[in-house]
Amino acid sequence: MTELIKNGLRIDGRKIDELRELKSEIDLSKEATGSAIFHLGDTVAVATVYGPMECHPRRLEENDRAVLEVNYTMLSFSTDERNRPGFSRRSNEISSVIKRVFENVIFLKDFPKTKIIINMDILNADASTRCVAINAASLALAHAGIPMKDLVASCSAGKISGSLVLDVAGKEDTEGEVDLPIAYLPLTDEILLLQMDGILKKDELDKLLELGKKGCKQIYESQKKSLLEFKSSGQ
């Protein structure tokens, strides 16, 4: 096993509390109501939003609020071994977890008897794909003109060879001890998604949450910046 942390630097040369390179772009698709792409290092996700529209099948319709349909998929070329296309047990689970995130953010009562569709496709997977998918989806929702409390920012934190790090990537994900993705709403200071695999002490968990929130705030600023740049570039 290779050493994951040497002289305070990680395999890819980052510091312990440093994010990978951030990049995002808005308005990719003409057909969708809103769309965005988000890069976090080598992990890339595209999100498209359709609606609000009529709800089919009708039995899912709610009388006083809109219904969300969230689809998370990893495309077949996103991993180093070919991924079987279509829905799997894993993608169904992540879709339902992300649906609960956005149910707390969107003002669903503004659109009774309708449906909003959020599609997220992972173009390239290099750890923390669900975080990048959430970041892309919240940009696409803002572009589609859907009323929201705030932009959702999300990133992962973890424990690698005994030390706590921000934004787990590549080998750290497979060989590390703990991986903890969080989604954070800066306005209300709420955590909307928290999953963990591995074992942690209680004080370590508190420290890791603080670290995760710090990373989310950086991502939130970058999301805001890309939205403002999109409009001021004369689009």
Next chain:
Amino acid sequence: MEEKEGYVIVTPGTLISTSEKSGEGTFVFSGKTHSKFFGIKKEGYKISVVPFKQSYKPKRGDKIIGQIKEFNYPFFIVDIQAPLPAYLYLSNTSNLSKYATIDQEKLMRIYRPGVWIYSEISELTDKVKLSMKSYDAKVLKEGRIAYITPSKVPRVIGKGGSMIKMIQNKTGCTILIGQNGIIWISGGKINLVIKIIQKIDDESHIPGLTDRVGELIDEELKNGDKNKSAVQEEPVNKKLEI
């Protein structure tokens, strides 16, 4: 939040006021007003946000343009670019008394699927109901359709109708605007009008819009005349060569 000359761009969740002066497109969280949308801040008696993109919310009394989708016995289903479709009942298609017999066959010939109509929202219950009883309601023939975000419809019309009057005078088109963001254009220079509407949709938040649109029309008309004369000259020259 970013400030430019005369306008401020806000993203969802941006703090826009420390008091509860919440107008349209905003919400109050712990005594402070925040933005709901990605759009432009507007200050008046209350602070509101005009979104860059928005789906149409039907209101009673709005004049709208819609497309007939299908007939389903007592009503026609009409697509009005809102989340839910609108319904045009047979009894609302004409001004005749309610005891008059309705010629259903004839109405089905007039309101065929794919036909565009200009009509008014008469009732807003759980269904959106349309009415053709108002004096300016009509079936639209021979024209083209353009789309714009519903929140920018007031900018196309301008102050007291100044923008729409200018466009109609300079291009010779007849233009009908629905509150749902669908625009019907007929006669004159249709392609130029569609170009102008696209420009308004992109740049409506930057001040001095009417002047810029006026300049664009003058420029295009000049170029158009040049192109026309060039096109007319070419065949003459070819004939001479032969």
